[in-house]
């Protein structure tokens with residue numbers, strides 16, 4: 028376009044002047060060349076046959092004249108001016124004389140040299156001519172081509188001028204279009220530039236978004252993988268939990284079955300236990316001899332002579348030998364007694380407890396069990412029942428009560444594993460001069476909390492806060508002592524031990540104010556046991572009662588010579604012990620005629636004393652009763668010892684009689700309330 032525009036911009040006048048100048052130059056050039064040709068006229072002849080000139084150039088420089096005439100200008104020149112051979116020159120000189128010959132030879136030689144030089148010059152000129160001819164030919168060719176090109180350019184210029192002249196409007200419109208297109212292009216370029224900037228920003232954002240997207244995709248993939256894994260894990264957990272549930276159900280059913288079997292086994296064991304007890308007798312009497320206390324005033328006193336046979340559960344008590352009136356002979360009185368078991372003075376508490384453990388356990392089967400300690404003052408009743416201070420749970424001297432409490436709660440714990448649950452209540456009362464005192468009553472306000480916890484110190488502290496007046500006023504139970512009794516719920520053995528310690532202190536306080544009242548009163552400690560079995564198909568409820576009775580020391584009024592308060596106490600004690608004996612004797616008779624109409628006619632005089640009223644539920648019927656008769660080792664207590672042993676022997680006789688009747692009437696059946 029630009030070339031076209033440049034060509035188009037030259038004016039016709041300019042182009043005409045350019046053409047005239049070129050033409051004049053060409054004319055001048057032709058004249059110069061024509062002039063040259065005139066000067067070189069010699070050469071003009073050979074211009075028409077350059078090929079022949081070329082061919083004549085072949086023979087090289089020679090020492091003699093050419094052998095023949097050469098064709099063409101070179102040949103002609105050679106024919107006119109042939110170089111002279113020196114040999115021929117010598118021959119010529121010999122014919123005309125020696126000096127002439129020498130001169131001729133020299134001339135010949137110079138002529139040969141001149142000819143040769145001329146020959147060389149001629150050769151060079153020919154070469155130049157040939158080059159000139161070739162150049163001229165080339166120039167002529169160029170000139171022709173230039174002329175043709177000038178003609179062609181001229182015609183094209185004319186065509187262009189015609190085209191420009193004939194289509195100005197189109198050119199203008201094209202130019203305008205080009206301008207518009209240029210503007211449009213610029214706009215497009217500007218837009219493209221803006222778009223490029225925008226595109227760059229967008230590209231950057233796109234990059235950020237792309238990386239964010241990639242990140243999100245990766246997170247999604249991770250989540251999906253995790254979800255897959257969790258899904259697998261969840262499925263595994265569900266499967267595992269189902270398996271565990273199945274195992275748990277199987278274990279539960281096995282446990283139920285085991286519990287059922289255990290319950291049945293326990294039941295059978297207890298039935299067997301109770302049958303053994305039944306065979307041994309529901310009334311039993313154990314005799315326990317107290318050892319002589321070392322390092323006491325007893326060491327200097329005469330001891331009672333007692334003979335115990337190995338092959339039987341009995342003993343023979345000997346009086347001191349007595350001389351007859353003449354003094355010539357000596358007589359020793361002796362008394363034989365039979366009991367269910369006799370413990371020697373050195374028998375430890377644990378051995379004694381072994382003998383009563385089954386009896387204690389039967390209270391958990393719904394039996395009413397009563398364990399009495401009977402004997403004169405200082406014979407070891409309290410020691411047998413409570414041990415050293417009633418709180419020696421872990422002590423080897425711990426008595427039957429703390430050991431029984433521990434056993435009961437151990438058993439309760441084991442029974443819980445077989446589907447049993449127990450409610451245990453404790454009560455403690457004292458019967459003094461036919462009055463019943465509730466030893467747990469004064470702290471009733473704190474009993475519930477005290478019983479539900481094994482923190483005995485807090486209960487003791489609260490108990491200590493109440494004044495002695497409050498305690499003494501609150502403790503007396505009027506009316507039916509069984510109804511007035513407070514039964515305190517206890518959760519474990521330590522709660523019971525705490526109660527026992529406090530009751531012991533309470534009793535001790537009373538003893539200081541009432542002068543050895545402890546030995547002049549009966550103390551009754553009871554645990555009521557209500558058990559429920561929840562095993563399917565074996566549901567039942569049992570209610571047992573375990574009573575420990577530390578009886579007041581028996582006393583022979585005529586031998587002690589007591590009077591006043593002591594006499595009154597002794598009378599109450601003897602009366603209540605007599606009433607107890609009567610009740611036991613009536614129970615024995617009733618048991619003897621079990622199953623007959625006369626059994627109904629036997630009246631059991633429970634209401635003859637506060638003690639028997641209190642123990643009404645613990646005596647008779649299907650209850651199990653054990654009497655410890657404690658014996659002092661001192662000879663000086665022989666009278667009291669014999670009295671106690673006779674009382675115990677009477678009880679044992681009744682029990683033995685009743686037992687024989689039971690065995691005859693019921694065969695080997697032992698009555699088990701829990702088995703009903």
Ligand SMILES: Nc1ncnc2c1ncn2[C@@H]1O[C@H](COP(=O)(O)OP(=O)(O)OP(=O)(O)O)[C@@H](O)[C@H]1O
Nearest residue numbers: 317318403404405406407408409410411545546580
């Ligand atoms: N089996 C025994 N072994 C060792 N010491 C004993 C035994 N029995 C009793 N004692 C001791 O004999 C003394 C009197 O015993 P204990 O107080 O138990 O008699 P008690 O019959 O309860 O008297 P009381 O009727 O006056 O209360 C106590 O010091 C006691 O420790």
